[in-house]
Each structure stands twice: as structure tokens, then as C-alpha cells.
Amino acid sequence: MVSMTGIYEGSLRTSVKHLKSGNTIVTDAPPDNNGRGEAFSPTDLTCASLNSCMMTLMGILANREGIDLTGLTSDITKIMASDPRKIAEVKIVFTHPSLVATDVQKEKLKRAAMTCPVALSLSDTVVQTITFNF
Template sequence: MVSMTGYYKGDLRTEVTHLKSGNVVITDAPPDNNGKGEAFSPTDLTCASLNSCMMTLMGILAQRENIDLAGLRSEIVKIMHPSPRRILEVQITFTHDNLVATDVQKEKLRRAALTCPVALSLSENVKQTVTFNF
């Protein structure tokens, strides 16, 4: 069953529509690859997907453990390899200033993040450097 549709708009811009929700994501090639950089690039979305997947899995664990994860934030750094052009490394730093959780629960949160489906789907050639500040 089709869950998304894509459309090439021209000028290195694409549009993907999530059919169930109607949400639309536009991508643009980055300036260092002949684009305008006016939207997420496809590789940006890969890194954002990794981040969101990790947060979602931590959220599922937090619900199960009765942990209030609201306020968790992240910073994402994408490092590209020039040739062949590909994502070399994704650095994600998660920070929560007031997390109320035991050391065991914090370790469960870390494990949940690192075993999310996107993390497990990326090539071993993509280094994932994840830091947890909580």
C-alpha cells in the first residue's frame, strides 16, 4: 500500500506527501551541491529522521516507565564525505535539564535511542555519535 507520494518540482526541489495526514515535506539541494539550500536537503532529512526516531523510542520507553520526557531537546550535526558524496557522520546531542529518572531508567533511555529502527537501518559506514546530557 502506498503511504507517500513524491513529485519533482524542478530546479533540484522535490515534494513528498504523506497520504494519511496530508503533510508535505519539500527538499532542496544544498548550496554545496548545486542547490539553493532553501529547505531541508535529503541528507538533512536522514539526520532529522535518525534524531526523531531516537526521540520517539525514548518517548515510548518514558511512557512505559512513567518518566516525563517533555523538554528533551537535541542538536544535530551532519558531516558529509566529499567523494563519493554521502553522510559520513551524524552527531546528535540530547539534553534534558530536569530529567527525573533513576540511573537504570536513564540507561534504558540511552539503549532505546541507540536501537531505534533508523539507527539500525543506516549503513555501518555512517558513524553515529550520540551524546546524552541527562
């Protein structure tokens, strides 16, 4: 069953529509790869997907444990390799300065993040450097 549709719009721009919600994501090639850089690049979306997946898995665990994860923030850095051109490393720093959770719960949150489907789907050659500030 098809759940998304995509179209190449020209000038290195694409759009993908999520059929159930109707939401659309636009991508643009980055300036260092012949694009305009006016939207997320496909590799940006990979890093954003990793971040969102980790946050979602932590949110599921937080709900189960009665932890209020509202306000969790992240900073995402993508490092590209040039030959071949690919994501070499994704750095994500998660921060929640006022998280109310036990040390055991914090460890569970970290484990949940590291076992998200996107993290497990990325090649072993993509370094995932994840920092938790809580």
C-alpha cells in the first residue's frame, strides 16, 4: 500500500506528500551540491528523522513512566564525507534542564533513544554521536 507520493519539481527540488495527513515536505539540494539550499536537503531529512525518531521513542517511554518530557530540545549537526558524498556523522545533543526523573528512568530514556528504528536502520558507517544533557 502506497503511503507517500513524490514528484521532482525541477531545479533539484522535490516534494513528497504523506497521503494520510496531506502534509508535504519539500527538499532542495544544498549549495555545495549545485542546489539553492532553500529547503531541507535529503540528507538533512535523514538527520532530522533520526532526531525525531529518538525523541518519539523517549516520549513513548516517558508516557509509560509518568515523566513529563515537554520542553526537550535538541541541536543537530550533520557532517558530510566527500568521497563518496554521504553522511559521515550525525551529532545530536538532547537537553532538558529541568527533567524530573530518577537516574534509572534517565538511563531508560537514553536506551529508548538509541534503539529507535531510524538509528537501527542507518549504515554502521554513519557515526551517531548522541549526548544527553539531563
